[in-house]
Amino acid sequence: MNPFKSSPFIKSSIAIACCSILYATPVLADGKVQGRITDASHSVYFGGAKVTVKELSLKTVSSRDGTFSFNKLPAGNYTLVINYIGAERVEQAITVVDNKVFEKLFVIGEQQDAMDNIIVYGQSAGQAGAINRQKNANNLKSVVSADSIGQFPDQNAAESLQRLPGIFIARDQGEGRFVGIRGIDPNLNNVTVNGLNVPSPEAGVRSVAMDVIPSELIQSLEVSKTVTPDMDASAIGGSIEVKSLSAFDKAKQSYSFTAHGSYNELESKASPKLSGSYTNIYELDGGVDLGIATAVSWFKRDFGSRNIETDGGWSEFKVEDAATGNDLTIMGAEEIEQRHYQITRERFGAALNVDLHTSATDKYYLRTLYSDFSDDEYRQRNEYKFSDGKLLQSSDTTGSFTGAEMDRDTKDRYEEQSILSMVVGGENQLNNWFVEYNVGYSKSQEKEPNRLDVTFAAENIDMGYTARTDTPMLTQSANAHDLALFEMDKVEVINNTSDDEELSFKLDFTRDFVWKNNNGEFKFGFKQQRREKRNDVNVAIYDGDFLNAMGNDFATLAPDYDLGKFGPGLSRHAIAQFVSTNKATFDLNSNESRVESDGESYISNEDITAAYAMISMDIDKLHIVAGVRYEATDFDTQGNQVELITDEINDTESVTTTPWQVSKDYDYFLPSLNLRYNINDKLVTRFAYTNTIARPTFSDSAAYQLIESETTEDDGVIETQRKAQVGNPDLNPYESMNLDASIEYYPGTIGVLSAGVFYKDIDNFIVQQEVQGNVGWDGFDEVVQMVNGGKASLTGVELNWNKTFKSGFLLGANGTFINADDKLPNQADTVANVLIGFENNTISTRLSASYKSKSFQFDDADMAVYEDSHMQLDLSSKYYFSDNINVYFNATNLTDEPLYLYHSDKRYNYQYESYGRTFELGFTFSSL
Template structure:
């Protein structure tokens, strides 16, 4: 057994053996509030001075000490942004002492920014970060409101070490410390969130409106009572609770936004209500509800080089010979028109029976729809004859061109239900919950239609961002483009999870040191289903031409696009004539059966840990066990093409595979308080990340083609296969940091981290591994060895008495291998000013270039990205404000390049967005 595991178990046993009866029956409980008793303070450090016993107040400001010896003590409360408070108390055996503690009472109410100012959220977040047992970053609901962030992903991007992956300019996935979003964990109210998107584990956090969120916490080191699937870290989303504030509270927001690219205005409405009702006896019922609705009309302009830049053969126009050319075989122009709608709702119930029994129901529902119409021009250079070329470009005659449309309405939803409670049972504190969550993505009526044109002269000139295209006039004559192919799809992806969790903890004293022993269990059952139903039609389109569906030319500023295609006319034509089209059963079967699968995953976890205060040192040590049973069911799809007899057949055979594995994962988190203002941390942790569902799904697409070459029959076999035998990523992590907290609201911190990642998953050709004899090419995801990275994380935030707000953070990473989505530098700069009338923020978020994947033996990189946003608020009074936000002020695009920056892989621009709104709220 690992020596560290042995020592952790030994320490845990000491916690039980040395749990002494010196802790008598006295109990101290209380709540930390302000002079008006309308605001509660979570994250405050509360100490019993004489016993060196410490705790941290909960989000509702409550705290408790159990089984204290009878006697006189001093309670000390430390909260950044307020003076330290001391309160004398007397503990009597078998009695409960209740003490409400007021902080900030000596300050003038006008200047008390920890209560009334916009810095209140930042103060709470910094206190929770300082007093946490592990290394974490926190953003509160108040802080979210100071930036023009529309969803949970965008709200997180301001934190040190966090980057976001965007879709159509909006933040969607969250990466931590340069680690791909698929390798992180996301929970909502403590419940693991399944992903609505097919094949992935990363949660699309743009489905979570920021208005439903009370706080976001990013844990960069894990403790044994946390899920181990967090190589980059773990994101905890907490929704609002009625006990976050005293009494009744409400808010209502109305907003209009304007997208510059599409010249359209979009509405947004949100509201919340909370109240605590006193029931019989000492029962208190808290009710919190919130709803948010947002509809946004916008678009994007895009150019892509399909397949990238590589060597390919083309006919020389002068000689008729085949010549080899390095260049682009196909370049695309894309015009997107998008309507996105979000509806989010939360209803949270809390029932408190005194301070020793609490029960809760947490619900969150979010629906997200994406109505997208894409028009595309595909310039197919390799189908033409080469006229001339150089290292930057080429010209062709008689080439082919497709004009096509993608008409897709997509719905995503997340439902999260958590029912649980906590009880103080004599010496033991018990926490428990049962959770159910379900995510889904539906594409009910996707329609892709292609029109093909021939004999077009075209050329390109490579340059940074967008290639310069040239074309003959017939490229824009829709009467020369015949309807060539239709794909109609009904797709459904579902991800459903049920979990049970039970935790026990008990205080003890060991050699005059206060500690806590904790152990627990968790079981989660998860099913990921991907149902693909594609119907492909490739003929008998009644002579339909592009000109039959002509529409005005789209507004496209990346080159000459030509006339558009009418969405409604195409839909009507397909509905009316579908039965007359030639159905391609083989291609339809390949697409449908080859992408459909069901995967089941059962995870059983158990842990034991000890937390202990040894003078100024706080220790959390323990071990976590996670066992996984994985089963996947899919299809082996065989396509046999015999060009000699001109036959083509497709057969589908069900394929089922199972795999079990388990891990023991020790960890150690240390926090040493050099002083009240200076904190150091060290952590040794072990984490894992399970393969994505698409990589580990049971599917095989096998193609066998037979041709006759000079009288000889030649058979070529190729395959693309999933890999259910993939092992999880494994990572050993080291973290060390130092944090300085001045007397006012602010923090200055520096940290280093190291990650040694094993079983990295990459795509390889595996036809020579002994399992695929006779195959010419087999592509599969495999465990590809090790990768490591070392990083430095710097952070400074400061709110000055003058009202100026400054913030800067940067994470700088050195990796020994190209890791997907790994950026070497992630940074933020924030400049602002606020008082009781106005609040402004100018923020810049930067992410350096990052490796994405390899294509045609060259690396594809996403170029560096820096986005500039502005937000401002004017407060008419404590209950009403008006705000103005401007997003993406510099119209920063997304750019991917292939090998060198001049070789476009994808370029997409989104335009600026401006928002104007007002909020009514109770304080």
């Protein structure tokens, strides 16, 4: 039986089994224990601690605010045991009375010497909390705390995650943006903020650009590599949970303020950054506690990059032989580009969280997060078009051409991305049931207003290239740098908006039970999500009557470019002013503008209804989480079929636009099993069998068709060629069956040594294919479409070790090693991190290296494009003047590691981009 396909018989059986558990098993008695775990000074609360009622073998884990509870206990005397890595084991005698609540504040760490009590006073406190939560989790999980984030020069949530085992990041302009898990593309993972799914601001994708979330707004980051039934199933690689700060994370009022300046070596520019946070708990009448937490972060960074890339890679193309005039087919670079970027990146983030605790069992909350991210980018580009010239000589790595064409163009773009997340909810103990619920709203948006792309073209230029590792060497005649020969050839004014909006509702019920003297928990729930993805493209293409404007009318100083001869620059301000003043006189190419605008605009709606049931049970040292999840999806997409019809015989050109709407429904039944076996207090083993899915990206599944029909006559023969690029609303989601097994050793001090293996069998893999000749595409010469392309699988090993020594030294290393059957996008065989550091009450320093081996990206011209291996070295250091004030110095990308993509062989450049080093100096003032 296929576990992914829902079965009425199976669903009925599960419902009967659940009812049997509810009504045929005894509940516990009426006593109650409520506690909170703190330190000797009552200034810190500890989440992730394992708490056990020894005589009853009842176990729980303290929440992020240090609280825990046991409900329905029989009257009697018991021993409460608290285990927390980094502190001595605590045992406390308690007495439970029927219909009474035993309530107490439990202290850990008070038996330790103050100098050794790094749980409370040292910078390792956050790491200790993360390790405890990881150890006691129901599933395989990695955690990063706010304190750990602050120990590295990470600018955003993506970069904070890269140091965890099995995690890699995809970078944009040298800064981490998207997060991948265990070799799986970021589009196939799930991201939530405070339990709420985060829609993506970028057009067409599902992957969330996590560089829009400043690291200062984060309380913790959790990566679940296996899922439980109460989690969303859209997590083939895993699920990332971003938790923002809460007032109840602290024992009293807290505040912090940070200011720093950064310096980018490549651009020789300095940039400011400010952030602050405040939390407090207010005691109201009737024992009600109101917690307020807020944080703000602002960062403005001036930087840039230097780039050289081969458009279309290295492939076969036709060119005229300069000596004979015959057409030849050669292998080489059809076009090579030099690019120079100047960027101002600004990030603003704010969080406001409100918690209302009316009793120990009745809690309500409001979580909000807003982030605004903008790039103000000016790119200058030289395009060497070898295919437009005549061939002088060539080999597999060189080419020399005469009479070729060259473009010099600019991109003047301001792009703004924003994320708004709001969730209101609560939890209540209602007799035998623990109820949790929330309503969430989130919206992501990307705006690209008044983008201006301008092209200048020149002819009869002699040029050549020589392929070599990383960067091709370009040669050109002197006229290649004479702007007086470059005529304004094309102007594009672009206004794009992408909106991704989601409304959700979630309701969960939990009930404790006893089965054959084994303590268990039954949980079931429902979730409804309504999502709309809108891509609105508005392009105006002008291709004539530019008032004889030439490149030298806009000349400026040559940009600083170290990858070859670039030539004089083009003034951003002068070009923008000229277009603004004269645009009304330009010739608008209405057909091309309509094709671009109508063809790339669409609206997709996705409604997901989910239900689940699960059982958690402790049988001696074995903890079991087993259950099923059902997800039904209603998908609807509206776009256009756009056809550009060119008739060269009658010299006509026209465009037809036909609305196109498609609906698709599908559902999945997803069983899972997570096992944790505690061999002893220090040694934990895990096994998981899970089934997950990943829905197609919105651009792949959108209802759009871009068709080109061209009619020509040659020697009296009339021929019509038709080509198309089309979306595929009938795509099925990826389906993955996952197996995980691991062993973890926790030595009792702050640290962990672990090893794990995992296997993923992925069906319905989505690939790009030519589908001409298929049903509906008869008579087409070429049709490109994303289709479900069979299966792919991967097997991996994950190793992790980190330890904080009493001397203050820190050591850490992790590596993930993957063997994949097929070319999985963004899949690297090896991902690794190494950390060495030292810290005490005065100094904290860390040197860290992040490594990712080469990874397949996509196919181009029937050859694979790979991203080369990448290793980045970062340094962070802090000096504490007191418990309240520290100064810090960070250095990022110490070895000036570039981004390099190549076409099949490292000699054949696809993209090379360098960013330079960045240095930061700042200070933080905070409460204890």
